[in-house]
Amino acid sequence: MSDARPTRPDQTRADASDAHDHLAAYLNEHLLASEGGLHAFRAAARTWEGTPHERTLLALADEIARDRKDLAVLIDRLGYRPAGWKRLLTLAFRAGGSANPINFLRMRGGSMAQLELDVLTGMVRAKLSMWDALLELAEDDARFDGRMLQALRRRAEQQITELQNLARSTVRARFLPGAP
Numbered sequence: 124m125s126d127a128r129p130t131r132p133d134q135t136r137a138d139a140s141d142a143h144d145h146l147a148a149y150l151n152e153h154l155l156a157s158e159g160g161l162h163a164f165r166a167a168a169r170t171w172e173g174t175p176h177e178r179t180l181l182a183l184a185d186e187i188a189r190d191r192k193d194l195a196v197l198i199d200r201l202g203y204r205p206a207g208w209k210r211l212l213t214l215a216f217r218a219g220g221s222a223n224p225i226n227f228l229r230m231r232g233g234s235m236a237q238l239e240l241d242v243l244t245g246m247v248r249a250k251l252s253m254w255d256a257l258l259e260l261a262e263d264d265a266r267f268d269g270r271m272l273q274a275l276r277r278r279a280e281q282q283i284t285e286l287q288n289l290a291r292s293t294v295r296a297r298f299l300p301g302a303p
Contacts, residue, residue, distance in 0.1 A: 146260075147203035153253050154198060157191040160246045167239055176289055183243075183282055190250065193275060197257075201266055237297055240290040244283055251279040 164187050168180035198204075254276040261267035 143203075147198070147201070149253075149256075150194065150198050150201070150203060153250065154191065154194050156246070157187065157194065157250070160243075160250075161187050161191060163239075163243060163246065167243055170236065170239065176293070179285060179289055183285060186278060186282060190275060190278065193271070197267075197271075237290065237294065240286060240293075244286045244290070247279055247282045247286065251276060251283065254279060 161184060164180055164184035168177050168184060171177045171180055254272055257267055258269065258272045258276065261269045261272055
């Protein structure tokens with residue numbers, strides 16, 4: 124005797140609706156987080172103002188903004204809309220955009236600068252995980268553009284590499300006495 128119950132067509136539709144709701148929420152939550160990430164990258168650029176790292180971080184911020192637009196286009200293409208309260212939260216992120224909660228004194232030396240770079244790297248890793256999840260879905264769902272997702276994945280990997288290079292090139296000055 125099997126425990127499996129026959130699937131009713133209305134139950135299948137409800138399951139599909141739930142899956143779409145979950146995917147819409149997931150994508151919109153990443154879109155919301157990307158607003159905070161964009162501001163975090165711009166704040167980090169201010170931390171490194173006047174150094175070559177400022178240019179790197181500003182370029183990364185521009186890429187993050189493009190990634191954010193690409194995600195918004197994808198969400199729209201899928202027919203999903205953000206919840207009203209999430210739009211308000213995005214506006215709040217924009218209003219508080221000049222704040223740098225990770226390194227509010229914008230110090231290049233010491234632990235806060237390292238933590239700031241670690242957090243930025245973690246943000247991009249989260250985005251990379253999202254692109255990976257969408258690439259998995261793209262294998263079964265023709266609504267996703269696999270080539271676009273691959274390009275976004277590669278861009279996230281490059282962003283992580285650039286952040287790691289920046290952290291490596293500055294870590295000795297923060298944590299080793301007498302280092303340049």
